Amino acid sequence: MTQKHRDREETAVTSKLASTAQQAGPRVPSTPYARRLARERGIPLAALSGTGPNGRLTGRDVLAFVPAAGTATTSHAPATSYSSAAAIAASVSLESIARLLSQFGDVEPAIDLTDVCLKATAAALRGTSALPDAVIRFGDRPMAGLARLTLGAIAALRNEGGTEDGQADGPVLVLSRIDRAGLRPVAMPVPQGAAARLVVAGTADSDRADCLFSYDPTLIDDTAAADLLLAFKDAMEIPLRLIV
Incomplete structure (x- = not known):
């Protein structure tokens, strides 16, 4: 393989990675517990506001989140509804x-x-x-x-x-x-x-x-x-x- 071909392949890979990163959106600073809660509840991290240091999302932010009217969340948790603790x-x-x-x-x-x-x-x-x-x-x-x-x-x-x-x-x-x-x-x-x-x-x-x-x-x-x-x-x- 010539140097010219290698350069073309490297450029293509770099462009693909950049495109994937743009589609995924910016990384949201969050704690592991916050990410786990959000994943379990089907809440996108981008929909949350962080109250931790430097705006970091915490578990309390996820638990306190109330979806806006008309906002749908996708959850794989059992469809059981609890009215109280x-x-x-x-x-x-x-x-x-x-x-x-x-x-x-x-x-x-x-x-x-x-x-x-x-x-x-x-x-x-x-x-x-x-x-x-x-x-x-x-x-x-x-x-x-x-x-x-x-x-x-x-x-x-x-x-x-x-x-x-x-x-x-x-x-x-x-x-x-x-x-x-x-x-x-x-x-x-x-x-x-x-x-x-x-x-x-x-x-x-x-x-x-x-x-x-x-x-x-x-x-x-x-x-x-x-x-x-x-x-x-x-x-x-x-x-x-x-x-x-």
Whole structure:
């Protein structure tokens, strides 16, 4: 093959690649979780606006997307319609936690039931497959890396207002506490952009806490949700596992 022929072939290949790139459109900056969600829901990335650093698309952007009237999306997901979140309830003994917290009376900042709930949630997520790479949110801020932190470090982190990790993206699990005894949550909505919400109702002086795990059934199946709630219950009722 002559040099002239090789040059012609290289020019043809380059032109074809450029044409393909133009047809595909510009690359949309996005996280792996956002791309997976968009693919599962049949939403083109170009239709979304990113709220992450430098306009990067995050999972929350995909979950919050509402198609405009007349806009069709193609999805290969099962054609099942859900009008609201699903939920599973459990009652958790707090007796062992009360004994544990009494051992930390002189620790500063003070460790309380909220810190144990945060640690137990992280342990449950790590021990099950319900929400891989989940981000725990308490209040309006994410609490990053709780599985590897001590209860004292979690207390300090919470008192500082949590951590805002702009690079963290994944399904969001919102933890909420109702610091009242004798209440049983029965219908707690999942906040927009979140995959699930765990509500714990009870005080540090209560014998038991009533918990409700609400979740998006398009992201978590019932068995996985039950496994996660059972793992949380086990961690709360045997809290010594949380300090070793």
